[in-house]
Amino acid sequence: MKANNTASLLKDGKELNTFTRPASDMQAERDRTSFPVREMTHFFNNGKENTEFLEKLFERIQRDPAFNNKDFYDLDYKPLRQRTFEQIGRMWSYLDELGADSPLARRFLSPFGMINPSAQTRVSVHYGLFVSALRGQGTDKQYEFWKSQGCLSLNRFYGCFGMTELGHGSNVAELETTATFDRATDEFIIHTPNTAATKWWIGGAAHSSNHTVCFARLIVDGKDYGVRNFVVPLRDPESHNLLPGIAVGDIGKKMGRDGIDNGWIQFSNVRIPRTYMLMRYSQVTPEGKVIEPPLAQLTYGALINGRVAMAYDSWVWARRFLTIALRYAAVRRQFSSTEGREESKLLDYVLHQRRLIPLLAQAIGIEAAATELYRLFDEVTHHQASLDTSDRKAVSDMVDKTKELFSLSAGLKAFSTWATVDTIDECRQACGGLGYLSATGFGQGFDDWVVNCTWEGDNNVLCLSAGRSLIQSGCKVLDGKHVTGAADYLGRIKTLRGKSLASGDLRDPKVLVGAWESVAAQAVMDAAEAYKKLRARGVSDKAAFEELSIDRFNIARLHTRCFQIKALFRKIANANPSIQKVLTNVGLLFALWSIEKNGSPFLQYGFLTSDDMNKVIDLVTFYCGEVRDQVIGITDSFNISDFFLNSPIGNYDGNAYENLMDSVTERNVPGTPCPYQDAMNAFFKRTPYEQPRLDEI
Template identity: 35%
Template sequence: MFIPMLMAQCSEKQGEKWLPLCENLIVIGTYAQTELGHGTFVRGLETTATYDPQTEQFIINSPTLTSTKWWPGNLGKTTNHAVVLAQLYTGGKCHGIHAFIVQHRDMETHQPLPGVEVGDIGPKFGYEAVDNGFLRYHNVRIPRDNMLMRYSEVTKDGRYIRKANEKLTYGTMVFVRSAIVSTAAKNLGEACTIAIRYSAVRRQSEMKPGEPEPQVLDYQTQQHKLFPLLATSYAYWFAGRSMRETYLDIQGQIMAGDFKRLPELHALSAGLKAMSTWATNEGIETCRLSCGGHGYSHASGLPKIYVDATPACTYEGENTVMMLQTARYLMKACGQAAQGNELPGFVAYLNQKGVDRCMIGDDLSLVSLVSAYQHRARRLIGKAALQMKAHMERGQPQEVAWNLASVQLVHCAKAHVQCYVLKNFVDSIEQYGHHEDVARVLTQLCQLFAVDGILNNAGDFLQGGFMSYDQLDNMTAKLLDLLAAIRPNAVALVDAFDFSDHLLQSVLGRYDGNVYENMLEWAKSSPLNDTQVHDSYYQYMQPFLKEMHKSKL
């Protein structure tokens, strides 16, 4: 996030100074937002930047223990600068959170500068090679020009000037979240690649006595574990791509001061970040379990993918908080729709009345599937809004009502994001219309994604009589049909990700399928096999065994 923050928030003059230094690896930076006591609640950050007009400098300070910056990547031992988020004070007045470039290590010796405490935060669940760090400032002075001044400025005499709408700062978050969504889809795709390739190699038990053991991938239960995850990885890959492209498309509008689409994109990116990382975290573990005992070995590559993907559930904020950000926008949109206002962008479906009965037929029309998801999201959003209203009518302040309805708010936000992901999947398939076979297989994946989502959230679709029990039973039958239809193309669908063996680092997921020969070679390469008898035998076991032998004699 260091360079994207500079690109987004440096003035033109600042960019000309700092970006070449970064590109030439003179300045090696990190992004310091999260503190020991605060993360997602950015307004609650405690680090201060107080302007001194006498010296034309900012004084960066960590006034409390909990203001210690905590978690920035590569901070512990590697970086020499940070973009630091701090509360800006001028003339005794706080102007809220702003970004500053602060040097914390000497450019020659790499020693911490005076007034700076910096170090590594210690072992983590994964990413052991990354030196996530802590950082404390004790009245460290930086030049006035080290405040990122594209959107706001402090003059030499200490006057604060806001140049543009504060919503512009959302842009960087949207860009970063789109990268997180794409990475989550990639991680899930890697796990699916390993599990599906291995399931095509592994043979197990008998379907019919006396016949050869079938491929594990031929078992319906294995398909039921893996194919919905494969569909999910495709769905979120398309979603991440779409969000990134949408942001780039409207960047010109944003820079021109047109923010109409930015609030929706910001809210959607928060929900997508949460939903994609949750799905990936759970999905990788399912893939590991589907590989049986060999999935527990590091030879499978799955443990590493899991520990690399898991931190994303708390990147840039714990996921439940991300969902509540989405819900906050949805409540505003719902209120506007209730007043008869036309809504922009994807939330326009809240203006539609929709159908009262599920219209999904045997053909699993993509239009009818999207309509069902829109009905569910629209109903749940309206229900959460009514719950909020009921609490306030009983005399509760809005913030209390928000907390009392927060479970429903998260639930409706999930429904909205799932609706977007499905609609975007459907729209993405249209790009491949000239490739009939590709479009057909992608359609099957999209249908599986949608049907699996309906079955996993059956209560939502049954409520209000929208879907009947017979229709739900039909969804189960259709899901099983889709598993059989996808089976012949399953390996090709993961091969289409084009993950190299070098990237996967998996014996089980090798492209050539030579699993067992290479598992044995992988085991032989263990340092424990450098000698036939380990020193510990002579030091501990041999004396112990001799004593035991003597005692028996």
């Protein structure tokens, strides 16, 4: 049912077209676009072929009734879990065609998160964590074996990732579940020694999966070798009944992602064959000899996949909500900023521009950096797959690359996911009250998104570890050694230290990159020197790093932002000339606004004077103005259809109020009786109770 909309009416002889005008306002905005939108789409998708691949996929998804998302925001968590499972079944057919194991699948999954992030997660937990662990941690033979059991075809098979316990999340090395080797039977005994060792949060455990990759302490002959990965069957693939010794429970409703059936698992002396331990980097022989892995981090390799994906998803999600908020800003009028009666578009308010347009620039910077990160990730995975573990030089190269991947992805995952938290919330607030209505998508989006700050590496813990790597790189430089990778600019500390803007032009990308490198490098090197001093004073390694934890956090922030800015300018330099001008404005805005937001170190290191800083602030306002006319073109170039946006105030046609009114009255049919009328009658029509008088006793 549709709302009984009435057309605009005359009042005082003037036509009130508040309701229908937005659509024409939107067209006028669109006409201002000064660049070829299609070219920009290819820029964001990193190539024409990708654009075309995605469009074909999107077309099919939008038509597929399994992915109808009209009622998505209204579903309670129980029906949502079922819906999510059904969608997984359907997604599987797509994945099967693409090759569940292929990089194309990644491109499929990320936008799918816009329809139902829980379905994306449930599929990712299986393919991205469980299967990745088999592939990355298992020998080739082991991987082949599990494939033969159905781990790719999902026939009678669904995996979950059993790492976290009630008592331990970030500190994987101290997990308490045990895997004790029994030489007599050539088996491991998997056991939960106390309640805090209960596996907790395990996505898929509550209902759907029948196997887990269990993180457990390897115990051989009473000796504790630390944490390794074991495949443990949980449910009978035929009956789906829990296997003996396995206890499982549902951990219940969450802030978001309620389509995932997160559960807890307790193991009571569950026996698995020795060969179920994943033995690519570390082995236990039938005799009980333990071969240690070359690098502990290799054991947790499965998580890196998720981190890289989240850095990229930060862009996928930010662009969606920015599209909604910017389109709404282009048609919503409120107050007027100039004399005269007509109200102004929100997009014309300087404050509104400054709230949203830098976030748009930031999202574009996040994409550029995440795409570089994906390249490094692909390289490392490729190396890993073809690695001859007996070749020591190859292993050592591999270890170096893996460390670089760990430290770069840590910072990018943390700061990109946080940036998108802020972006979604700012976009919501920018839509006023309507941002709070479920129908516009912000609430669900926020609640589903924020978990990215916590899982697969808590952001703060990741920052500390990125900061540690940076200090280590800084120490290398102090020791006269060569540093490669994202922190290579530390090698130029001599020229970077004490640099100032002087007569440099703040509108020159080179100058801004120099500014960021100078400030980030000084901060990192100061921390490295402080670390060396503490060590020289006899402070232990651990205590020294703890003492520097705030510095570690801060240098991770500066370094990561510096990397994003450089990545964006690198990407722009290679862009089609027809879009370089607008992109350069975007890049400058990103770099300048980032300085404004992190003002103190630029002033403290003397890169900028107080006057320069005022210039930075003015330039941020200036570039917001420069980009303002292009924002509708840019959001169009994101190429997100109304179906994927799923927000009536963000539709392409700009017809915000009519679309909203239709959507609201379709979901909530006017005239539906109030379901608690009886309760209302009981209250409204009550007769107040009065104690009967009893005067004489």
